[in-house]
Amino acid sequence: MPVKMLAPADEAYNYPLLIKQLLLSSQRYAGDNEIVGGNNGKRYSYAEFNERVQRLANVLTEAGxxxxDTVAVLDWDTPRYLECFFAIPMIGAVLHTVNVRLPPEQVVYTMNHAEDDLVLVHDDFLPLIAKVKDDLKTVxxxxxxSDADAPPEAPLDTIGDYEGLLAAAMTEFDFPDFDENAIATTFYTTGTTGSxxxxxxxxxxLVLHTMALAATTSMNDNMQLLQSSSVYMPITPMFHVHAWGVPYVATMMGLKQVYPGRYEPAMLLKLYMTEKVTFSxxxxxxxxxxxxxxxxxxIDFSGWQVLIGGSALTQxxxxxxLDRGxxxxxxxxxxxxxxxxxxSWLPLDAADLELDxxxxxxxxxxxxxxxxxMRxxxxxGRFVKHNGEDMGEVVVRAPWLTQSYLKEPEKGNELWExxxxxxxxxGTIDSSYTLEIRDRIKDVIKTGGEWVSSLDIENLISKHPDxxxxxxxxxxxxxxxxxxxxxxTVRAGAQVDHETIAEHLQQYVKDGAIEKWAIPDTVTVVDEIPRTSVGKIDKKVIRQQIKS
Structure with missing residues (x-):
């Protein structure tokens, strides 16, 4: 029997889920909250922010x-970038958040592949763009x-500087309605092989993801990450998955937001203290x-809540x-x-639990x-039981998952098999629906016919105090x-070698947590573990370095 469908009233408004709807509520709840730029010390009220979004929309349309069309942004984490998160998709264009940490040849590849029409580029990246501009086919x-009040001379022809253009732009823009399935954003993910x-x-x-994220960050009594009193500072690049989508939530809620610019420990700590940051x-x-x-x-870190992702958080x-607050x-x-x-999901009695x-x-x-x-x-390809023991690949369905890869339908079909x-x-899922990731498929170690989780070994090694x-x-x-x-990597002044780690792991062999063949054959002590362009541990490079 077909589902029942009722015709809407002739005058009913078919409300599209557009990013502009997220901006509607921002001033309602903001009060005196500000959007702060650690890069230049400027502060904006939500009324000023809304006006700047409209000014930027006028600048973009005046630029054609x-x-x-696709508009690329190469910037650090700034209030300016947040304005782009809204203005660009709200006029019906596509925001391309360019990964500024990629090698130059890959930056060129992604910009050509996305067919960028207009580029907003920070002073720090102008030399790069000036060098490769002849290779950019569609720009x-x-x-x-620029973070400077008087922007330096650009090494290539520009339409103008951002602040100057905004200052001269009209203060109002009538953002149109269009199909909610229109593409709003694009960015590029790097793997171990290929482009x-x-x-x-x-x-x-993006709207549905924002609503789910807003619910998630407030529905657990022991994980109240985003509330009206919260002060939000991202430490995930805005070019990487829209800073995990949190800026959209924070703006919708009218929260105080702090954007640190380029990530430098001293600046991050200064902003944490002076702006009283509560969530990152x-x-x-x-x-x-x-x-x-x-x-x-x-520094006293009590009161700072931090959500960790991208790579496994070791114990x-x-x-x-936790020891630092x-x-x-x-x-x-x-x-x-x-x-x-x-x-993470913490039970109501979490505060009474032992630290372990x-x-x-x-x-x-x-x-x-x-x-x-999630299954x-x-x-x-068969579903396994949610008993916390049966392992397999994690597969998901949700209304905000990318539907394919841009211009690569065959890879999209593999993703969505x-x-x-x-x-x-x-991973495994237990009877309480809790997921535990055991490893990446490509990182599981098969030794002597047995499967060993690299994450399990990392967890145990991380418990060594040095x-x-x-x-x-x-x-x-x-x-x-x-x-x-x-x-x-080890703490300053500590002496750690293979024997140290092997001896440390023996206690877990005795306890039955791991088998003896899980103890690494070698331990290499380095000043810094290789990372990807978004800060994750880069195991591809690590394999190459250990081999050599």
Missing amino acids: VKQG KGYIQL PKGVFFSHRQ HCVPTILQMILSSEKAST GLARSA IQVYTGYGMSETCPLLST EQVQLRTKAGRPVPLVN IIDNK NGWLHTGDV VELTAVVGLPDDEWGERPHAMV
Whole structure:
């Protein structure tokens, strides 16, 4: 029997889920809250921010940007970037958040592949763009972004500087309605092989992700991340999955927001203290960078809540953060998922739990957020039981997942095999719906016919008091197939070697947590563990370095 459909009234308004709707409520709740730029010390009320978004829309249309065009942004984390998050998609154009940490040839590739029409570029990246501008096939103009009151002379022709253009623009813009399935944003995710792949999200997807994220960050009594009194500072680049989508939530709620510019430990800590930041999000390596900075030793971090994602949060790092007063939680997702899929879930009696129990809860990928359907499948594509033991690949469905890769439908079909998005992660789900990621499929180590999780070994190594960060990879071995090898950074003045780590891991062999063959064959102590352009641990580079 067909579902019942009722015709709407002739005059009914078909409300499209557009990013402009998120901006509607921003001034209602903001009060005296400000949007602060750590890059230049400027502060904007929400009324000023809304006006600047409208001015930017006028600047863009005056520059010839039309619906369907693509506007690229190369900037640090600034209030200016937040204005682009809204103005560009709200006029019907596509926001391309360019990964400024990619090699020049990949920056050129992504800009050509996205067919960028207009480029907004910070002073720091103007030399790069000036050098490669003849290789950019579709770009028709540039706007200079500068933190200086008097912008330096640009090394290429521009339409003008951002602040000067905004100052001369009209203060009102009538943002149009259009199809909510129109593409709003695109950016590129890098893998271990091949060129970066473009992912893209519609207005509808971003609005639904925003609503789910808003609910998730306030629905758990022991994880009240975003409330009217919260002060938000991202420490995840705005070019990476829209800073995990949190700026859209913070703006919709009218929260005080602090944008630090380029990530420097001293500036991050200064802003944390002076602006009284309560919530941030970052990858584990950034958290470790903050905790190990010299200035951090004198700071009281109680009251700071930090959501960790991008890479696994080890139990050792979680314990270090908790010891310093930082309430850490895990968020799980990927570029293709906008990104949020699940977060830590703490029970009502969490404060009464022993520290070890809290650490275990905080480091798991947690429970799926509202509207996410998450399952585990075996190597034959069959669903496995949610018993916390049966492992398989994590597959998901949600209304905000990228529907394909830009101009690469064959790769999109691989991503969406059998109608589920395949994450490439191996995990378990228990009876309480809690997800635990055991490893990336490509990072599981097969040694002597047994599967060993690199994440499990990293977790145990991280518990050594002298270890700051660790990464474990598998390398080919003629006898065993693969053997684990570890790379670590250690605390200042500490002496750590293979014997130290092997002895430390023996206690877990005795306890039955790991088998003896899981102990790494080598331990390489380094000053810094290689990271990707978005701050994740780069195991591809680590394998190359250990081999050499």
